[in-house]
Amino acid sequence: MNSFADDSILQKNLKVLSTISPGIEERILQSERQLEIKISKTGLPVLVADGVSLHSAMDPLTESKRLLEGLKKEDEERVFLFFGAGIGYSVQESLKLKNVTSVWMEAEASVLRYALSFFDYSKFLMSGALRILLSPILEQDLYAAFRGISGYPISFIAHRGSNQWKRESYEELRFIAEGFFHKKDVNISTLTRFERIWTRNFIANLPALSRMRPIKTLFGICEGKVDVLVCGAGPSLRLSLEELRSYRERYVIIAVDTALMVLWNAGIDPDLVFSVDPQALNSKYLEGYSGNAKIVFDPTSSYHSLRLPGEFKNGFFTSSPFPLIKILSSKPEEEIGVVDFGGSVSTNAVSLAEKMEARNILLLGQDLSFPNKLAHCKGAVLEERLNHIESRKLRREYHNHKQMTALPVKRASSLKDGTIRTNEKLLIFKKWFEEHPKKNPWFNLGKDGVVLEGIPNSGFAEYIQKNECDLAAVNLIRDRIAKICGRDGAQTNAAGKVQTRLQKEILSELTNLSAQLKTFSEKVRRGRVLSDRLYTQIKSEDRFKDQILKSLKEMDQIDEDVSSRKGLTEILGMSIQRTVLMITEGYEGGLTLEEKKNERLGIAKKSLLLYQGLEDACNLHSKLISKTIVQLSNP
Template identity: 30%
Template sequence: MSEEIRIEGFTRDDFPNARVTRGSANVTLHSIQPYKEAERIASRLNPGIEWYFVAGFGMGYIVETLLKNPSAQILVFEPLTEIIDHAKSSRDLTKLLSDKRLHIIGDVDEIVPFLESRDIREVNYYLHRPYSLLFPEIFTGMEGILTSYLSKRQINKNTLKRFRMVWLRNMIKNLRYYYALPGINHLRHPFAGKPALIVGAGPSLAKNIEAIAESADRMAIIATDTALPMLGAYGIVPDFTVSADPQDKNTLYLLYSGNPATTLVIDAAGSFLTFSKFRPARTFLYDSFFPIYRELSPLWGEKGDLKSGGSVSTTAFDLARFLKCSPIIFAGQDLAFSGKKTHFHGNVLEDFLFHRIDRLHTYDNYHSRTLIFSDRIMIDGYAGGKVPTDRKFLTFLEWFKREIAATGVPVVNATEGGAFIPGAEHIPFAEVRAKYLASPIDKTSTVEYTAPENPVYPEYFLDVAAECARLIPLAQAAYSASLRAADDFRWKRDISGNFKPMNDFDRAVLTALKAGNAVSRFIELAMQESIERIMDSSSNSKEISGDIIDGWKGLYGDALLSLRKVRHLLSKAEALSSS
């Protein structure tokens, strides 16, 4: 820290304290009653959450008070070791600092790795206010770091929960393509050391789309699938288009673009509609992180890995690194609500909205609602000042920050709007052209891949189908029993005679899970919500009520539906493989 920092200790009413001066900021670390202050702070935090993150150690009063909770684990971020040294010289902190539940770090970049290393999923957060006045450049963004980390964990959890059946469906339906199509590992290209442009679908893309068209032969253009329609409208054919979302709606971007001359790079668990309906010049797979896919991938061989930070733009960025491009340039990467919009004008979703707007439901109102419902957060903007974003965008921004720091080539943000991306050079696209895009580049590439003549339908899927066939009658019996139980309860009859079929199914599922093999993991994924509810009900001794019985109906009905769906998908895939 370049500015001089002065620490002046003093004692009042037998409580050691300190005044700290940095530049024009002069603060006292604690009130005249530091323990009462600490108790008040502790009372506002949730003692049921194990981990506490305290931004600013001060004299240690707050940490000492929080450690009275025997289940507490505390992470302290303290950027100034001199403050801790002063506290140690003023108070006896031997016991406090030797407590194994206390962890102190002094580097902002250590926060997320620490949280990840201990798989911390929720945390109490307290920012000691004097620190935000002393070090605003550090502590203003502290909540954003935590928000991003926790949001990412929640996003990952919700993503798996939301898309598990979509991934299972796609993987089963895409099976034949795993053998037929090459992976990015099989691509031979001339792009190493050449500039790459990552084109996102942010609203600022409209600012430089024409300049991109004029310079298209001077860089490798890597587009997100969401940006493809606008590029097509300007006659731009990306060298690569990345598709990472498993949902069928993403196929619309590709089909809508009228731009099949591009090379598609797609997650192996991407939408089966994209595989079957979109016909690009070439298609390359990259390996899905989906656990079942990873277990089976030795059958068809590795396709190549790309990282993902939850957004297709993060995967496109990693593709540029995979190709060893330099520099890597961003356009349309707002990561914020530029002009109160989420995407560029002319996006497929925007066209969909135009069919739904009227005097009462306007286009502007839609974007306003997006801002309201997205838990708006103000962050540093591309051109200075603050811009609104949300937790999802903030998660992507933190991912880029970490990955850019670990990238050994220049990264340039030429978005000309949206968020400031730490670690990137921020210059307009016109300057990018002058500085990095001197002349046309060779884009000739080849593929080294031979598809197997007789692809194998995995025995694994036959085993899963057999397990589904065993569990479906039990699930049907349990569901029927839950319906009878609901009827008996409504008419105040004894419901105990309905318990056996439900218990039989619960035991069968839990027994299948205990096997711990690949088949059990597939069943666990297909029935994730049902299994969670079975586990919860087995440890729940609540008095039976109408709501609980309705829960049984939902549990066994969902389980039956999931098992039937998986069996149906497997039977269709087997028929295709044998035809």
């Protein structure tokens, strides 16, 4: 390769790298592209690709120092994210800094092959001070690379030489990183916002869920014979209401809950209505509905929804990633059924249409943008509620504006030509619709909104002309859906027996869990008291030097007892995600500067935070479970 390169160094680096990122070693070794090596005036190797020098021909080391010169470095823990680095001079400089973790994203395997031959990165790779990613980069690769550091301040560092050589390839790395961090921020925000609400809803919903049917009973029901139309609540939905009302009998319709009252007020009654939002406001979408649709309900959705009047509640429930789902079934994926989660109720509804084995899946109201500067369909419940709270200083136009400007503005191709305003969150959903594997044809019947690549846009008339409809088959499937949750004859008796058995099983599980929590919460309380004492002792180490060792031994025993109850800690963990993220990702600060500088004090603080969180979670679960036990005992 070159006199500066050393194959033994390459093999040493690759050996460590392969244990961290399986498969990357093979991709690097398979890169056959030969690059040129020149010598700088200071005697250091310079990588040249297609005539473009990736480093300074004068002094690449000084160049790399200047690149990092203006960046904050050792004031606190932070991440330097490099988009290309050539041989890696700037990365090597960053590895000399005490509180910096370096992540190197590289577009070209051949560049990485040379870089890993010039410098021994093995100890930095082993310690986690350096993480390397090579294109193509998958989402799971990013999660693995940023585990434990994504909560730190991050500096994006573009490499001048790499950008001059292949600008598009290295800019794409930046776009991938930006998309990942935005999505992770959304996920973390959701976890920390709803951690306790999810738990409260799930446990409070158990009595009602015992009277519902698992969603698996809908899987395969269409047998590839009828179309399923999934109706979202985008602003353009109103443009299609008249046509939808005219052709309603041709489809099985799944409405998202936000679109339900828009359809109902237009004289359109869907067959299923999907609800997944945990917020109490979500139940307002179902208020006043008296049609025949059956709800498809996520167990963590607002418990207020299942306490409303109406037959729609006698519907279906989905599985859940929450450990509490084991209360309903020991094999939730097999016995309850799972739909894919794409981040919105619309993606869930489309996944259900797939699992129902629809002939074609038709999308309506999936604007994923702001047509005519509107954030939601006119007539939606949220808009109607503004009638009651609107004032001189809170106009509905202002409310709409706030929804449109909550996230940075993005532009996307429009169904009406040109571009249309959208935002990063909606683009995540757009990407899901476009990239989700399609087992059967999808069509977008919407009249406005973003272009969904790979999903043909069609009007109702055009679609009907090209696709025949067996009305008898549609009616048969709709009747089957209604009868699964029916309330008459032998079916009612059989369903009643199943419900009674399920209620008894749930009551038994909750009673057992309540007893376990009582014992466990006492250990957690002792752990919280002891970790608080240990934190104080370490903080004033000179005064408590002889007591610290004794406290550590006691703490070890409690830690062992608590960690041995894996099932309970998994259940409790979902309601303390904010605490978990503070400990693992540095979310919302987590540790003070003093605690970061003193490693032992930092560990003690993390232990204290964990036990405080577990104690709160024990109290929350015990309270909610006790209420539900009373409800199930007195149906």
